[in-house]
Amino acid sequence: MPTIRIPSSHGAYRVYCSRGALARAGVVIKELGDSSGTFVLSSPNVWKHWGRALAKRIRGVRANRTFLFDDSESAKNLATVELLCRALSDAGADRRAVIVAAGGGVVGDVAGFVAASYLRGVRLVQIPTTLVAQVDSSVGGKTGVNLPEGKNLVGAFYPPKAVIADSEMLATLPHRQYRSGLYEIIKYGVIADAQLFRFLERHMLALLRRDPSALARVIPRCMRIKARVVARDERESGLREILNFGHTVGHALEAATGYRRFLHGEAIGWGMYAVTLLGLATGRVSESDAIRIIRLVASVGPLPPLGGIPVAKLRRIVAGDKKARGGEVRWVLPRGIGKVQRGVELPWKLVARTILELPDIDAKARG
Ligand SMILES: NC(=O)c1ccc[n+]([C@@H]2O[C@H](COP(=O)([O-])OP(=O)(O)OC[C@H]3O[C@@H](n4cnc5c(N)ncnc54)[C@H](O)[C@@H]3O)[C@@H](O)[C@H]2O)c1
Ligand SMILES: [Zn+2]
Numbered sequence: 252m253p254t255i256r257i258p259s260s261h262g263a264y265r266v267y268c269s270r271g272a273l274a275r276a277g278v279v280i281k282e283l284g285d286s287s288g289t290f291v292l293s294s295p296n297v298w299k300h301w302g303r304a305l306a307k308r309i310r311g312v313r314a315n316r317t318f319l320f321d322d323s324e325s326a327k328n329l330a331t332v333e334l335l336c337r338a339l340s341d342a343g344a345d346r347r348a349v350i351v352a353a354g355g356g357v358v359g360d361v362a363g364f365v366a367a368s369y370l371r372g373v374r375l376v377q378i379p380t381t382l383v384a385q386v387d388s389s390v391g392g393k394t395g396v397n398l399p400e401g402k403n404l405v406g407a408f409y410p411p412k413a414v415i416a417d418s419e420m421l422a423t424l425p426h427r428q429y430r431s432g433l434y435e436i437i438k439y440g441v442i443a444d445a446q447l448f449r450f451l452e453r454h455m456l457a458l459l460r461r462d463p464s465a466l467a468r469v470i471p472r473c474m475r476i477k478a479r480v481v482a483r484d485e486r487e488s489g490l491r492e493i494l495n496f497g498h499t500v501g502h503a504l505e506a507a508t509g510y511r512r513f514l515h516g517e518a519i520g521w522g523m524y525a526v527t528l529l530g531l532a533t534g535r536v537s538e539s540d541a542i543r544i545i546r547l548v549a550s551v552g553p554l555p556p557l558g559g560i561p562v563a564k565l566r567r568i569v570a571g572d573k574k575a576r577g578g579e580v581r582w583v584l585p586r587g588i589g590k591v592q593r594g595v596e597l598p599w600k601l602v603a604r605t606i607l608e609l610p611d612i613d614a615k616a617r618g
Pocket of ligand 2: 387435515
């Protein structure tokens with residue numbers, strides 16, 4: 252089974268990444284060593300599909316308890332964290348407990364933050380069940396929850412002890428959720444891996460069908476890229492910025508529509524169009540490479556429309572984005588396939604003009 256070793260400031264951890272990897276869950280947890288109990292944190296929705304399989308895999312693990320919580324974005328908050336910490340305390344979880352986060356990015360972020368804060372930190376195993384979680388949120392160690400003031404404003408860097416990413420678990424994912432993860436996969440191709448990009452160009456239809464062999468090629472590759480970037484910049488002081496390719500406009504679109512119109516990946520799809528046009532307008536990327544990026548994004552399927560979102564609102568959000576440094580927004584722009592430049596400052600006029608062009612570009616790419 253392909254495993255990926257990820258170094259981190261809290262010690263290296265392994266990612267078990269293949270079809271059927273869930274079968275190893277019990278062994279992986281046992282291999283963590285001396286534990287007083289295993290506490291699975293998941294959601295009713297994920298549990299409905301995968302609870303039986305997961306429970307079976309960890310049957311032999313000591314003192315097993317399961318707590319289910321709502322994994323909608325609106326429940327990704329401190330109240331849920333408190334509820335889970337109290338449940339752990341009532342169940343007698345001590346410092347030698349192991350927390351298993353089984354679910355998508357919301358479960359991973361919430362349960363990860365619980366693991367980081369309960370008794371100042373207990374061991375964490377991530378079992379990501381969405382494509383986004385398998386290629387992105389389960390590695391890298393970012394955990395946290397939202398405040399009414401904004402997304403992910405309270406959290407901790409807290410790497411897991413192991414990650415078990417089983418692509419079979421994606422079979423039950425609603426199609427729109429699944430597609431949303433494909434945009435993040437395209438992102439990895441553009442920022443770091445021309446070969447992955449070419450593979451995506453050739454095999455997007457197979458990926459859209461969730462073809463196991465196409466997934467087996469792509470998921471570990473994305474995890475490796477993320478692992479490499481994060482290993483060199485765990486706390487997001489520099490290189491890690493490239494993972495935000497397409498995210499400046501993407502985050503603004505999500506926030507401007509109250510996180511209701513777009514799934515995260517869909518907003519990133521629009522965001523990748525935007526930075527590609529910006530790369531073209533500023534002479535960083537060739538027209539032929541820009542066309543390839545735009546075509547690949549379009550090939551994932553239709554994006555929710557941009558209509559009714561004032562550009563001025565996007566500007567206010569982008570300017571207030573926590574990623575803005577010293578008042579300047581730092582853009583990540585393509586320089587080719589597999590190459591980006593980070594820390595680019597741009598005049599808002601150019602950005603605004605580009606955003607207004609997006610619906611047209613999308614229509615042309617599909618036409
Ligand atoms: N920590 C990070 O580095 C990081 C990175 C990217 C995203 N995130 C966070 O992740 C969250 C988004 O996560 P997501 O895109 O994985 O979606 P999600 O966790 O919101 O899950 C989407 C939906 O799919 C359901 N679901 C999950 N797995 C399923 C399965 N196997 N079968 C059927 N249904 C399933 C969930 O119950 C939910 O309804 C956001 O809160 C975002 O901020 C964090
Ligand atoms: Zn993202």
